[in-house]
Amino acid sequence: MRRIRFSRTPAFDFEALRGLWAAAYDGGEFGEVAAVMARVRRGDFESWYREWSAMADRVAARGRAYDEPVSRGTALLRAANYQRQAEFFLDPADPRRAATAASGRDLFDAGLDALGTGITRTRIPYDGADLEALFMRPAESTRPAESMRPEGPDSRTVLVVQGGFDSTLEELYFMLGAAAVRRGHCVLMFTGPGQGSSLREHGMPFTAEWERPTAAVLDWLDGLVEPRLLVGAGISFGGHLLARAAAFEPRYDGVVLYDYFPGMLTAFLHNVPRLVRGAFQRMPWWMRRAVPLYGRFDAQARWGIGNAFWTFGAESLPALIDAMRPFDDRDWAGEITADALVLLAEREHFYDPALGRDFAARLTGARSVRVHTFAEADGGHLHCQNGALQQAHEVIFDWVHALEHSVVTTEATRTPAGEGWDHGDRPGGTHRRSGNTH
Numbered sequence: 001m002r003r004i005r006f007s008r009t010p011a012f013d014f015e016a017l018r019g020l021w022a023a024a025y026d027g028g029e030f031g032e033v034a035a036v037m038a039r040v041r042r043g044d045f046e047s048w049y050r051e052w053s054a055m056a057d058r059v060a061a062r063g064r065a066y067d068e069p070v071s072r073g074t075a076l077l078r079a080a081n082y083q084r085q086a087e088f089f090l091d092p093a094d095p096r097r098a099a100t101a102a103s104g105r106d107l108f109d110a111g112l113d114a115l116g117t118g119i120t121r122t123r124i125p126y127d128g129a130d131l132e133a134l135f136m137r138p139a140e141s142t143r144p145a146e147s148m149r150p151e152g153p154d155s156r157t158v159l160v161v162q163g164g165f166d167s168t169l170e171e172l173y174f175m176l177g178a179a180a181v182r183r184g185h186c187v188l189m190f191t192g193p194g195q196g197s198s199l200r201e202h203g204m205p206f207t208a209e210w211e212r213p214t215a216a217v218l219d220w221l222d223g224l225v226e227p228r229l230l231v232g233a234g235i236s237f238g239g240h241l242l243a244r245a246a247a248f249e250p251r252y253d254g255v256v257l258y259d260y261f262p263g264m265l266t267a268f269l270h271n272v273p274r275l276v277r278g279a280f281q282r283m284p285w286w287m288r289r290a291v292p293l294y295g296r297f298d299a300q301a302r303w304g305i306g307n308a309f310w311t312f313g314a315e316s317l318p319a320l321i322d323a324m325r326p327f328d329d330r331d332w333a334g335e336i337t338a339d340a341l342v343l344l345a346e347r348e349h350f351y352d353p354a355l356g357r358d359f360a361a362r363l364t365g366a367r368s369v370r371v372h373t374f375a376e377a378d379g380g381h382l383h384c385q386n387g388a389l390q391q392a393h394e395v396i397f398d399w400v401h402a403l404e405h406s407v408v409t410t411e412a413t414r415t416p417a418g419e420g421w422d423h424g425d426r427p428g429g430t431h432r433r434s435g436n437t438h
Contacts, residue, residue, distance in 0.1 A: 006037040011300040012048065014349075016040075017387045019052075019085045022174035024389050026074040026111075027081040032059065036082075043299045045089040053100065056082035060107055069114045076111030080104045084168050089303055092310040098200065101168070108170040124190065126216040129202035132169050133190040133217065135224075136181050157404055158186045158227040160217065160252075162195075164237025164261065166307060169196050175384075176233055176258070179393045185400075186225055190217050192241070194311040205313030208326035210241040211248035218251050228407055229253050231400055232338075236384050237261045239343075240327060243359075247335035254339040254403050256396055259348070259384050260356035264308070265324040270351045271301070283318040291317060333362040340366045341399045343392065344373045347381040370399060 006016035016037045020028045036055045041047040056079045063075025083104030090097040112119055118137065123130035138156075159180045161172050172189040180187040192198060192213035194206030207213070218230075231254040234242030239257035246255045261267065265281070272280045279287050295302035305320075314320035340363055344356040353373070360371045372395050374380030380388035 006034070007040065007042065009043045009299050011303060012037070012040060012042075014382070014386065015085065015088060017382070019081065021386055021389050022081050022171070025174045025178040026077040027174040029078060032078065032082070036085075045299070045303075048089050049086050049096070049100075052082050052086035056080075056086055056104075056107075063111070063114075069116070073111045073114030073117075076107050076114060080107035080111060080170060081174065083107060084171055088166070089299075091306065101200070104168070105170060108173070122220075123197065124216055124220045126192075126198070126213055127204070129198050129204055131190050131192055131198055131213055131217065132196040133188060133220070134169060134173065134177065135186070135188050136173075136177060137186050138181050138184050156184065156186055156225075156227065157229040157231065157400065158188065158221065158225050159231050159233055159400075160214075160221075161187060161189045161233045161235070162192065162238045162242060163235050164239070164241065165264070165311065167195075167235060167238070172235070175235055175389070176393075176396075179397065183397050186227070188217065188221060192217075199311060203313070205323070206241075206311055206327075208244065210245040214242075214245035214249050218249065229400070229404055231256065231403070233258055233396070234261075237264060237267075240264075240329065243329060243336060244327075244332065246338050246340075247332040250337065252338045253407075254341070254400070255336070256341045256399070257343060257356075258392065258396065259343045259345055260359055262351050262355050262359070263324065263327040263329065264312075265321065265327065266355070267350045268304070268308075268324070281321060283321055288317050329359060329362075333359060334364045336363055337365050337367065339368045339403055340370070341396065342369065342371045343385075343395070344371065345381050345383055345385065346373055346376045348383055350383055 005013050007013040016033055019036075020030060020033045022028045023030065032055055036051045039047075039051045059075050059082060060079035063072050063079060066072040066075065081104070083100050087097050087100040087104070090100070109121070118139075120135040122133050122135065124133050159176070161176045161180070163169075163172055163175075167175070169189060169191050177187045177189050190196075190213075192207075192210065193204040198204040214232075230252055232242045232246060232252045233256040234240070235258050238261070239259055240261040240263065242255055243257060246252045269277050269280060276287070291301075291305065295305060305317075308320055308324070309315065312320060312323040314323045340360070342356055342360045342363075344353045346353065348356075357371060360369050363369045374385050374388065374391060378388070378391065380391040382388075385392040
């Protein structure tokens with residue numbers, strides 16, 4: 001299928017589409033994205049930063065000049081997302097990165113404030129540092145989270161959303177948070193080690209033991225909500241991290257892998273020629289010289305390796321390979337007991353989609369497993385359905401709705417009335433499975 005391409009640099013083309021991806025929730029505008037990309041030079045990271053930053057500044061200036069609150073809020077939200085776009089390819093050591101991120105965060109908060117969207121921004125203590133989080137309730141109960149505690153917990157469905165290798169906390173709002181609240185759910189979005197404040201301020205790299213930050217997040221939720229249904233959603237590499245957490249954290253009733261993602265080393269190897277994959281894992285001297293040379297000609301490789309050094313806390317290629325090895329789902333996939341929705345893209349470019357189907361087959365302890373592959377014919381075929389946000393949301397929330405229905409049905413048939421339920425009470429406690437859908 002031929003589609004509109006924003007750049008002859010594949011990494012720029014994908015990330016430009018990602019900037020437009022958020023349009024459904026006021027995070028982008030086609031004309032603005034196209035205008036930026038018309039001026040970005042092929043493979044030039046500095047050009048990328050300059051043009052996205054300039055567009056963000058112009059849109060923010062217009063937004064601040066508007067008196068009408070909806071116009072002001074939507075413009076500021078777009079400007080916030082464009083600042084995220086601007087910083088994306090900057091070197092982690094570039095001082096403009098932190099400044100741009102802070103600007104985007106302030107614009108995001110100002111945009112939601114203008115729109116009257118209730119949201120609580122908080123820091124959750126973790127391992128001597130903290131995890132950034134955003135908590136939202138549906139419109140009829142948008143008081144700050146702290147004020148809800150004395151009046152009793154909320155009992156509706158709660159989604160706990162996390163990103164992956166490169167997403168920001170604010171982007172999670174566009175990707176899933178706003179859609180969850182629109183459908184009447186509470187949502188907590190957080191960043192863990194290797195992401196957000198724990199990385200940028202405390203230097204904490206990714207941890208393969210993702211159940212540890214997850215426990216801190218769910219403990220924070222305890223008492224604030226008593227959800228009828230607690231669903232985790234992991235986006236991109238966040239799908240791998242969430243799956244790992246769910247294998248050791250029993251509080252999740254359901255997990256959405258949006259999309260499934262293998263271990264990071266597996267993803268890196270997918271784009272390495274087969275003949276040298278073994279050498280890439282061993283990193284002999286000649287491979288250590290070849291990788292940076294290759295990165296000069298491949299923007300995705302140059303950015304990906306640089307971002308991996310930062311987020312995995314490695315200072316050399318051999319150290320990076322060692323840091324990525326523990327992120328492997330072969331030993332724990334069967335320990336996941338929650339209902340699972342595994343999303344795949346027909347034209348996934350970070351790994352072989354067959355790995356996702358193999359992973360689903362190894363979810364032998366899950367109450368239920370559904371695999372959904374988004375087809376190229378429908379436009380949802382790119383990684384995480386980039387450019388087809390509504391398609392992804394429709395599948396995800398229809399699945400969540402079905403889980404809610406199963407809970408209501410179970411509660412209605414329990415005796416005595418009013419008791420809670422545990423994992424064994426849910427329909428499908430014999431590990432029902434549903435087949436692939438397309």
